[in-house]
Amino acid sequence: MAKKPAADEPWLLEFPEIEAGESEPLVNPLPHPIWTENKAKLIEAYLRFFLYITHHGTYIDCFAGPQQPGMPEMWAAKLVLEVQPRWLKRFYLFEKHPKRFQQLVELRAHQPEDDTRIIELYEGDVNLRIRELLDSKSITEKQATFCLLDQRTFECHWETVRLLAEYKKEGRKIELFYFLASKWLARAMSGVRDKTILEKWWGRNDWQTLVGMKPDKCADEVVRRFKTELGYASAKRWPIFNSTQPGLVMYYMIHSSDHEEAPIQMRRAYAHAVTADQSEQTWFPGMEPQP
Numbered sequence: 001m002a003k004k005p006a007a008d009e010p011w012l013l014e015f016p017e018i019e020a021g022e023s024e025p026l027v028n029p030l031p032h033p034i035w036t037e038n039k040a041k042l043i044e045a046y047l048r049f050f051l052y053i054t055h056h057g058t059y060i061d062c063f064a065g066p067q068q069p070g071m072p073e074m075w076a077a078k079l080v081l082e083v084q085p086r087w088l089k090r091f092y093l094f095e096k097h098p099k100r101f102q103q104l105v106e107l108r109a110h111q112p113e114d115d116t117r118i119i120e121l122y123e124g125d126v127n128l129r130i131r132e133l134l135d136s137k138s139i140t141e142k143q144a145t146f147c148l149l150d151q152r153t154f155e156c157h158w159e160t161v162r163l164l165a166e167y168k169k170e171g172r173k174i175e176l177f178y179f180l181a182s183k184w185l186a187r188a189m190s191g192v193r194d195k196t197i198l199e200k201w202w203g204r205n206d207w208q209t210l211v212g213m214k215p216d217k218c219a220d221e222v223v224r225r226f227k228t229e230l231g232y233a234s235a236k237r238w239p240i241f242n243s244t245q246p247g248l249v250m251y252y253m254i255h256s257s258d259h260e261e262a263p264i265q266m267r268r269a270y271a272h273a274v275t276a277d278q279s280e281q282t283w284f285p286g287m288e289p290q291p
Contacts, residue, residue: 040079046177056144059090094121154198156178161178165256172258175262178254180218
């Protein structure tokens with residue numbers, strides 16, 4: 001049985017909350033952590049739940065190759081391609097690394113034959129190639145579209161985020177799952193010699209304001225920009241923890257959407273990803289697995 005945490009575990013304070021005066025739907029915090037090993041399951045679970053609302057969808061993955069070789073259960077693109085029911089019909093997968101791109105080619109080749117599905121692969125830097133997809137107008141205004149931006153640190157330019165956010169002019173915006181590497185962000189910033197990398201990532205030359213900022217406050221600043229600059233109705237930060245150190249946030253996944261059901265379904269997906277393996281789950285009184 002998993003060890004029950006002390007009542008004052010620090011990660012209990014990390015979950016996103018909404019003030020009563022905000023326009024977003026109220027989403028209560030969950031008393032569970034989610035580990036880095038389960039972040040791909042979080043995306044897969046959310047899309048599966050949301051497809052029961054939309055019955056269709058388009059998926060964009062800007063860093064689609066496997067991040068952990070030999071661990072398919074942590075490969076988001078693979079899990080999403082296998083989502084049931086098979087209502088996701090269009091997949092646009094980007095990968096810069098040649099070896100990981102070849103793995104995408106092999107993944108596509110092993111998919112069941114389905115004339116209703118389109119799986120397009122883009123080799124190279126997504127920051128350079130994203131315009132090809134958006135300029136093609138393959139994604140219509142009414143298509144429910146989800147985009148994963150699972151960068152390791154500074155790979156995703158803010159201009160890429162902006163292009164995705166502003167693509168639709170009439171329908172709901174493309175939903176974004178943006179990963180912020182909060183644990184090592186400050187150290188990584190200090191180690192970057194070419195500061196234009198940071199300017200492209202942050203989209204402005206005031207990235208220095210993040211230096212010394214607490215990780216949760218940095219994530220809050222990104223959330224604020226998604227709302228005020230990019231115009232999303234909802235933007236929330238969800239913590240992704242280190243499984244060996246329960247109080248340590250490794251990433252914040254910032255989920256942005258215009259759909260009123262989105263934050264509710266994300267909370268549901270977060271709970272599902274946490275409880276997918278109850279042998280490693282941490283729980284509270286009254287929440288233990290039933291015999």
